[in-house]
Amino acid sequence: MxxxxxxxxxxxxxxxxxxxxxAFATNAKVLIYSATEDFRHDSIPTAIQALQSKGPSFDIQFETTEDKAQFTDQYLARYDALLFLDNTGEVLDDLGKAALQKYLDLGGNFIGIHAASDCLRNTTFYGHEVGAFFDYHPALQNATVDVIDSSHPSTSMLPAQWHVQDEMYNFKSDPRTIGATIILSANESSYIDTGTRLNQGTPHPTAWFQERGAGAESNGTAGRSFYTSLGHLNETWQDELFLAHVFGGITWTLQSNTTLAFNTSAEVGNPSVSVDPTSSSSSTTGTSTSSSSAVISVPPIDVLxxxxxxxxxxxxxxxxxxxxxxxxxxxxxxxx
Structure with a gap:
């Protein structure tokens, strides 16, 4: 004994x-932006509900907005990632685009889902951040999606050939040209498409990631970017395998170590400790450094x-x- x-x-x-x-876990904070100016998916509320209900299981807090006026430096700086959900058309004005550009330059992360590639079509940096702009899709039908890279957290749970009912997007350019890595590919022999495809590359891009989002300026601190073109139907957002794919992409994106939830030297994000906004800081490509004069305020005892x-x-x-x-x-x- x-x-x-x-x-x-x-x-x-x-x-x-x-x-x-x-007791000491830090929740990441993600803003879902689902504003639309053109076609609007009726699955948006279902998608938001699915993301918010599963968020706590991944230590992620999702907040939502469709108000373009919220795209300011101060507001966006609260989030570890922005998730563009089924956006179409000109969903930001010039001030909002400038705030988005600054957020990306400071290390903010980006996640795009389905029609997120069909908005801000004339904004070059956004096209680079999402990876490629949407061109067209054939009719909704059953199709097979091939897993190109099963080692990524968004694909590791998927079968090598994933049978889905969804829209097989075609794109105006090849995401690989801006540094994206393709992880899912539409199997073009598994569905009917009589349209004329542009130079989107082979294999057919369906989902991809960027270790350093190409939308950040060259002198900025680029966070990660993840995009999946799947997610059209309400039923899709009730499918556990699809949700595992999406959350795998989200959690991978958040692990960029460029935001305050995980890096106290970062300049945007949900902080585990508060950084004095008056402190000076500087950044270089791929890194984020705060000056020695930065003041860290210790949380009061009542938040222990x-x-x-x-x-x-x-x-x-x-x-x-x-x-x-x-x-x-x-x-x-x-x-x-």
């Missing part, structure tokens, strides 16, 4: 393992995670042998 002290240590370590990860407070009380009351060294480490972790 273990001595009492050993049992106490075992219980305490188990409690720490149980409480610590969730409740689970940690409970754990501390338990430890202090029942396990007095627990050293202040370990307790101190947890306090520092909670704050910094």
């Amino acid at each position: 273990l001595p009492n002290t050993s049992i106490c240590r075992l219980v305490t370590l188990s409690l720490l393992a149980l409480f610590a990860p969730s 995670p409740l689970k940690f407070m409970v754990l501390s009380i338990i430890a202090a009351t029942f396990f007095p042998w627990l050293s202040s060294f370990y307790l101190g480490r947890f306090v520092l972790t909670a704050y910094f």
